[in-house]
Amino acid sequence: METLSNLAFGLGVALTWQNILYCFIGCFLGTLVGVLPGIGPVATVAMLLPFTFGLGPAPALIMLAGIYYGAQYGGSTTAILVNIPGESSSVVTTLDGHQMARRGRAGPALGIAAIGSFIAGCIATLLIAYFAPPLAELALKFSPAEYFSLMVFGLIAAVVLARGSLVKAIAMVCFGILLGLVGTDVNSGVIRFAFGQAELADGLGFVALAMAFFGITDVVLNLEHKEKQQVFTSRIGSVLPTRADLRACFWSIVRGTSLGSLLGVLPGGGALLASFAAYMVEKKVAKPPRAFGAGDIRGVAAPESANNAGAQTSFIPMLTLGIPSNPTMALMVGALMIQGIAPGPQVMTERPELFWGLIASMWVGNLMLLVLNLPLVGLWIKLLAVPYRLLFPAIFVFCCIGAYAVDNKVFDVYALAGLSAAGYVLLKLDCEPAPMVLGYILGPMMEENLRRAMRISFGDPMVLITRPISAAFLIAAVALLLAIALPALRAKREEAMQE
Amino acid sequence: MMRIRSPKDFWAGLIFVAIGGGFVLLAQQYRLGDMHRMGPAMFPTLIGALLAALGLIIALRSFVLDGAPVPRFDARPIGISMLAIVLFGIALQWLGLVAAIAALVLVGAYASREVRLVDNLALAAVMIVFSVAVFVWLLGLPLPLWPTS
Numbered sequence: 067m068e069t070l071s072n073l074a075f076g077l078g079v080a081l082t083w084q085n086i087l088y089c090f091i092g093c094f095l096g097t098l099v100g101v102l103p104g105i106g107p108v109a110t111v112a113m114l115l116p117f118t119f120g121l122g123p124a125p126a127l128i129m130l131a132g133i134y135y136g137a138q139y140g141g142s143t144t145a146i147l148v149n150i151p152g153e154s155s156s157v158v159t160t161l162d163g164h165q166m167a168r169r170g171r172a173g174p175a176l177g178i179a180a181i182g183s184f185i186a187g188c189i190a191t192l193l194i195a196y197f198a199p200p201l202a203e204l205a206l207k208f209s210p211a212e213y214f215s216l217m218v219f220g221l222i223a224a225v226v227l228a229r230g231s232l233v234k235a236i237a238m239v240c241f242g243i244l245l246g247l248v249g250t251d252v253n254s255g256v257i258r259f260a261f262g263q264a265e266l267a268d269g270l271g272f273v274a275l276a277m278a279f280f281g282i283t284d285v286v287l288n289l290e291h292k293e294k295q296q297v298f299t300s301r302i303g304s305v306l307p308t309r310a311d312l313r314a315c316f317w318s319i320v321r322g323t324s325l326g327s328l329l330g331v332l333p334g335g336g337a338l339l340a341s342f343a344a345y346m347v348e349k350k351v352a353k354p355p356r357a358f359g360a361g362d363i364r365g366v367a368a369p370e371s372a373n374n375a376g377a378q379t380s381f382i383p384m385l386t387l388g389i390p391s392n393p394t395m396a397l398m399v400g401a402l403m404i405q406g407i408a409p410g411p412q413v414m415t416e417r418p419e420l421f422w423g424l425i426a427s428m429w430v431g432n433l434m435l436l437v438l439n440l441p442l443v444g445l446w447i448k449l450l451a452v453p454y455r456l457l458f459p460a461i462f463v464f465c466c467i468g469a470y471a472v473d474n475k476v477f478d479v480y481a482l483a484g485l486s487a488a489g490y491v492l493l494k495l496d497c498e499p500a501p502m503v504l505g506y507i508l509g510p511m512m513e514e515n516l517r518r519a520m521r522i523s524f525g526d527p528m529v530l531i532t533r534p535i536s537a538a539f540l541i542a543a544v545a546l547l548l549a550i551a552l553p554a555l556r557a558k559r560e561e562a563m564q565e
Numbered sequence: 566m567m568r569i570r571s572p573k574d575f576w577a578g579l580i581f582v583a584i585g586g587g588f589v590l591l592a593q594q595y596r597l598g599d600m601h602r603m604g605p606a607m608f609p610t611l612i613g614a615l616l617a618a619l620g621l622i623i624a625l626r627s628f629v630l631d632g633a634p635v636p637r638f639d640a641r642p643i644g645i646s647m648l649a650i651v652l653f654g655i656a657l658q659w660l661g662l663v664a665a666i667a668a669l670v671l672v673g674a675y676a677s678r679e680v681r682l683v684d685n686l687a688l689a690a691v692m693i694v695f696s697v698a699v700f701v702w703l704l705g706l707p708l709p710l711w712p713t714s
Contacts, residue, residue, distance in 0.1 A: 120704035231574075233623055237581045240616035244588045244609060251605040256595050258605055259588065282646060289642040289677050455677045456688055459670040462646070463692045466653045466669060467662075471706045479654035483647045490643050494636055495577040513608040525601030 069195050076195075076422030080430050085128050088121065089427050092129035093434045096136020101446045102457060103144050107377075108393045108500075109284055110137040112276040113461060115401060116468035123405040124420045128427040130401055131381075134394055135428070138377050139183060139435050142370055143446050146175045156373070158345040162358065162365030175366050176443055177305040178315055180436050182371035186323040187432030190378035193327055194385075194425050198414065202386040205411035210518035211529050215539035217512050220389045222543040223333035225501045226550050235501045238492075242505025243512065245270055252510075253517060265477035270485075272400040274478045275506060277465040278485035279499035280393070285458045286490055305440045307363070315367035318348055326372030330379030333391040340376030341369035378428055385421060386411055389508065393500045396507045404472060571632025574623050581620025588613035642676045649673035661711040662701070666693045 079085060095117065099110045114133050118126035138156075145156040146163035159179070166175040208216065225235035248259045249269030260266035307315070325347060326340035348368040349358050358365050381398075383391050388409035390396040399409045407413065407420070414421045439446075469482040489499060523529035531537045569575045589610050598604030649672040656665035670689040674680055700706045 116700065116706070117704065119706055231623075233619055233626075234574075234577060237577075237616055237619040237623065240612050240619065241581070241584055243612050244584070244616065247609050247612075251595075254596070254605045256605040258595060258609065259591055282650070286642045286646055286676070290639045455674065455679050455681075456684060458677065459673045459685070459688060460692060462649060462653075462669055462673045463666055463696060466650055466665075467696060467700055467706075467708070470654075470657060471700070471708065474707055476654045476658045479657065480651060483650040483654075486650070487643060487647055491580075492577075494638065495573050495580070496633075497577055509612075516608065517603045520600050520603055525599055527600065 069199075072199070072418075072422050073195050073426060075418070076424075076426030077430075079124065079419050079423030080128065080426035085125055085423065085427060086430065088125045088129040089132045089431050090434055090438075091117075092132020093136040093431050093438060096133035096138075097140040097143075097435070097439060097442075097446065098136075098449065099133075100137030100140025101144050101449050102140075102452075103148065103450070105284070105461075106280075107134055107137040107141070108276075108397065109280045109461075110134075110140075111394055111397045112273070112280050113464045113468065115273055115276075115397070116464065116471050118401065119404075119471055123402070123407055123417070124423045126401060126405055127398070127420060127424050128431075130398060131424060131428060132431045132434075134398075135183075135187070135374065135377055135431060136435065138373060139180070139439060140446065142179045142183075142373075143176060143439070143443065144450065146172060146179065146366070147447060148450060156341065156369075158341050158369045159366055161345070162360070162362050165359070165361035166363065166366065169361050171361065171363075173305040174307040174311055174363065177307045177440065178311060178363055178367045179370040180305075180439055181307070181312075182315065182319045182322065182367045183374040184432050184436045185319050186326060186371035186375035187378055187435075188429060189323050190327050190330070190375040191425060191429045191432070193379060194382055194428070195422075198382055198386050198421075198425075201382065202411040202414045205387050208535070209533070210515040210522065211533050212536045212539070214512060214515040214519055215530055215536040215543075216387065217389060217508050217515070219539040219543040220333040220383070220387075220391065221501070221504060221508060222546055224391065224504055226546045230496055230498050232547075232550055234497050238497050238499070238502040239505035242502035242507075243509030245275070245502070246506040246509030247513065252514065263477070265475055268473065271469060271472055271475070271478040271481055272403070272506070273472045274469040274482040275485055276393075276397055276400065276503060277469055278482050279489040279503065281461060281465045282482065282486040283489040283493055283499075285461055286486070287493065288454065289458065305443065311363050315364055318352060318364040318368040319371045321347060321351065322368035322371030323375045326375030327379045329372075330376030331382050331391070333383065333389070338373070338376075338392075341373035344368040344372030374432075381424075381428075384409070385413065385424070388413070388511070390504060393503045396503045399507050567628050569627055571627040571630055572635045574627035574630070574632050576635060578620045578622070578624025578627060581623060582617050583620075585613045585615070585617030585620055589617065641678075645676040646673060649676070657709070659712060661713070662696065662708045663693055663710055664712075666696055 095114055096110060099105055111130060111133055118129050141156040142159050145159040146167050149160050149164040163175045166172060221239050225232060225239060248266055250257050250267050257267050322344040325344050329340040329343055345365060345368060348364055352364050380391050380395055383389050384395040384398055390399045402409045466479055469478045472478060519529055530540060592606040592609040592613060595606040596604035597606045649669050652672055653665045653669040656668045667689045670692055671685055674685045701708055701710065
């Protein structure tokens with residue numbers, strides 16, 4: 067019952083006309099940018115961050131959440147219509163979605179993606195409302211030792227599930243932590259690693275970092291590859307799926323939603339893993355196994371439901387523990403900090419309007435996506451015709467203004483240029499930026515909690531192992547590392563990533 | 566003689582060793598403290614050492630495991646992009662947002678091999694109008710529009 071009254075309170079916040087407007091703008095802009103091929107949700111959220119600077123915390127977060135699931139949805143549209151995934155989490159949607167489009171069934175494919183996403187979004191919202199409060203309460207009881215171990219576990223789990231070499235990913239986490247430590251040390255007041263630059267006293271700008279690694283470097287790498295001219299041929303037709311489609315998809319949506327909700331909570335999980343897993347499960351479970359890969363509508367419904375459910379439940383660890391499970395959530399944490407709010411379990415009790423307003427707005431946003439996207443499909447298709455040479459300078463403009471406007475410092479613009487070069491070199495050497503951003507966000511928190519834990523235990527590191535919950539997190543982290551190091555499992559993981 | 570079999574890993578490892586080692590060295594100018602009372606140098610030293618160690622593993626592993634060669638670095642896109650962003654910063658400080666966006670768009674466009682000046686002039690105009698309307702007027706961000714002083 068409390069959940070319902072909390073949700074009602076949240077709806078009261080989300081349904082004020084300003085917040086509806088910001089939610090709408092967020093969904094609209096998110097979809098608009100998300101539709102563009104090659105710009106994923108992380109880049110979209112980073113790029114559109116400056117649009118929220120003038121707003122208060124609740125509207126800003128509501129708008130960012132709208133941008134996030136708008137970008138997800140936009141990516142699916144591109145995947146179905148042009149066979150180019152707008153982002154990695156819609157890669158599997160291209161398999162059956164584009165085949166449907168080729169057979170003149172683009173409309174129902176888009177329709178079922180929207181309907182599946184909506185159902186998944188509603189269920190995931192309820193799950194967040196139900197599970198977040200007890201988790202936050204539990205987290206409030208954590209001592210610094212538990213918190214530190216939880217963050218170690220979160221980072222390890224995130225890199226284990228990430229792409230590419232494990233050692234490199236852990237190294238990138240360390241690099242991120244070190245970058246996060248630049249600036250004034252809260253404990254001693256010493257300014258660290260600033261090279262005498264007064265501008266670095268507040269730390270290396272997070273927005274500049276995120277935009278450099280996910281915005282500018284992406285553009286540069288896209289420019290290196292020869293521009294491909296995409297030709298769109300298929301017609302959309304009616305977007306409403308038939309009754310038979312809906313009947314076929316019902317269980318796919320249910321399965322996708324459950325799997326997605328579960329995987330979204332895991333560190334490193336979120337939308338990408340959810341959609342891949344859902345598609346693989348669907349291929350094995352769905353009966354009759356008809357024609358997966360050749361335009362089976364269930365091959366669109368399941369991953370689309372899963373990625374939306376995963377996108378939403380990944381808010382659970384961010385909102386309750388203050389721990390981002392993927393780079394998009396790291397951006398959300400960064401946005402909270404820009405608004406002057408320390409992320410963590412206390413947000414729910416201290417800023418209930420923010421917490422419940424955001425959750426309720428997710429439901430509003432999903433409804434908006436459903437009514438917004440189906441009629442606007444025509445507009446999104448036109449966007450696909452805009453050549454990249456006109457898009458990327460616009461991305462530059464948003465990134466530069468965003469980097470400057472966080473603190474009104476020109477220094478951050480130069481930092482953006484420098485970090486872009488660093489990100490470019492690292493990406494060329496197959497070092498993924500995602501673990502680095504997580505490390506950057508968690509680094510200062512880890513230091514602070516380790517310091518407090520050591521203060522309490524009189525410098526005895528064994529406290530991390532003697533406290534049961536803390537020990538459990540560390541054991542889980544080690545178990546994950548061992549599991550991935552074992553060759554059999556590694557082969558399996560690579561196989562899963564290949565697919 | 567030992568042969569580098571995975572150049573990407575080799576260079577990535579060296580970079581990590583340099584960064585980790587660099588942070589450890591830089592941290593030594595601050596107070597280290599002990600585990601009970603960790604000084605500002607303690608945590609960066611621990612993490613920097615870990616990074617350097619991981620970098621060493623990655624670099625050494627590149628003699629054993631096979632991997633891809635380092636891909637070609639295309640100087641034009643990254644170089645022009647950085648130049649355009651730096652120009653944006655300089656122009657914003659001295660000439661204001663309008664000139665800064667114009668510089669960013671017109672120079673940045675050359676990061677692509679395909680440049681059409683007329684289109685880019687139009688794009689710059691559109692971006693200026695949009696940014697001024699949305700960021701300065703609508704959102705009220707304190708961006709200087711014109712040259713100061």
